[in-house]
Amino acid sequence: MAFGNLNDESGTGVAFTRDPATGEKKLMGEFLMNAQGEDVVAGVRTPMPIAKMEEVMPEVFAQFQEVCKTLENHYRDMQDMEFTIENKHLFMLQTRNGKRTAKAALKIACDLVDEGMRTEEEAVLMIEPRNLDTLLHPQFDVVALKKATPVGRGLAASPGAACGRIVFSAEDAKAWKKRGEKVVLVRLETSPEDIEGMKSAQGILTVRGGMTSHAAVVARGMGTCCVSGCQDIAMDEENKRFVLAGKTYREGDWISIDGATGNIYDGVIPTVDAAIAGEFGRIMAWADKFRRLKVRTNADTPRDAKKARELGAEGIGLCRTEHMFFEADRIAAFREMICSDTLEERKIALAKILPYQQDDFEQLYEALEGTPVTIRFLDPPLHEFVPHTEDEIQLLAKAQNKPVSRIKEIIDSLHEFNPMMGHRGCRLTVTYPEIAAMQTIAVIRAAIKVQKRHPDWKVKPEIMIPLVGELKEFKFVKDIVVKVADCEIENAGIQLDYEVGTMIEIPRAAITADEIAKEAEFFCFGTNDLTQMTFGFSRDDAGKFLNAYYDQKIYENDPFAKLDQIGVGKLMDMAVKMGKAVRPTMHCGICGEHGGDPTSVAFCHKIGLDYVSCSPYRVPIARLAAAQAALSAK
Ligand code: PEP
């Protein structure tokens, strides 16, 4: 036993060989003269910065510096050490690799390469992909956060920290933002109509919904902080106030939410903006050298697509076209389409939507600069688009020259007991082929225009059919697409390649992948639906009971966040093998939310997928995870 409290030539301390906050190469730590370890920990006496040791005991300090060098050289990493000095005699008590911030991790890894201690491969393996989130999103001020106690907790649905005044509707979010206010949008759940309001909010908090709920998926795409499924919130019937931890919150009250932990705090916790460190680019460039998997993005606006390109996306793996229908100027035409009674009426409404879609796609191709763009045709059940208020219904009735009662009848007829397993995805095309025909015209005309504008790019649209479960069903839709596309290309007198592929998101599609591959030119795993349908529980409602499953140790993780490799993964593995056996040239990807989860990315590497696709801000995480998977497999 060494005694640091023997006399004034003794002491104790803790130190890091490099700054764990910034990564700077300098000793960091504290020590106390004439003291034992507990005195430092208890905080009764104020320790001195480690640099002071040089003045107090220069020889011991010199020896300590030598020991630090030896330990770093041995472990080839930043060390976190404890030591005691007894009568000017240095005793090292403990050393371990030090914990560090994401910023420090990047700097230390790069410095270790520059100092010849680590290879580039090792540097890539030293970074925890998930921690990159903290570099890409605002965070709470660390000191303020330490003093705060959470008042509730939901799912950590989209990282970052947000502090703002509570609003309860998308319209209010927009209006308050216009007035220069920062807001947090609190909703029972969000729907596609809320997108504009979600864009105006610092953060989104929902009472219902899981990791693949609308709020979670859209917020991740936008890079906005989101806590979803906080069931402790008791919302009043009019959605105008709620009770959480015994306190009633009203419009305008301040609230802070942490999308990385799911924590909710009362009042204001200041946030600090994201700052990408200089070493970020170096690590990413090394990661890109070592990975085999390509990384694409899920994006349906030019803004998100551009952001994803900046963050290294090599294409779009999923453009959810339905998100494009909700902008104010086009929802009216879309509703007219839904409430059409005849094919003629529907065609008139679709013709109004066509120029918007074509313009959207042109902008996406431009943003993607000739890299692949996968466009997924209309997927959600139509009831998601219908008007809710009396005014909107009347407006629609007037536009279509129909009685209000007829519009209401149509809306009622769209009701389904289980819409996620209902009339959606390719089933919409089987009943209304003209929707797919319009989307095909928009995709192809946009591609032709952009190809002409940029002859050096290779614009090659990938048309993706959702929710396929049967070869003949896919073939039915593909025939429509091919007929329309070929006609457009012929009329334009231009050479344009395109592919028609399918999402694999229904277990039957995975099981019959060899059949489907006879027609499908690519597969993309929609693991949100594939997880939902394989487990047989709803991606929106499972949050209600999954906690009990974690408590009972039945499941370790949320299968909507981390891929269930044993079950869903088995279906994927099988489908890739069966699909590629029939069509060796086909490419296979993943575009469910798992495409940005590091362990799921590693699994995708293992089963031989060609790419993962994830929301823009998760692209760097996927790039790093893909490199780590490739390096670990070596
Ligand atoms: C999926 O099901 O994984 C998918 C990407 O489609 P969506 O989330 O739009 O249903």
Ligand code: MG
């Ligand atoms: Mg899906």
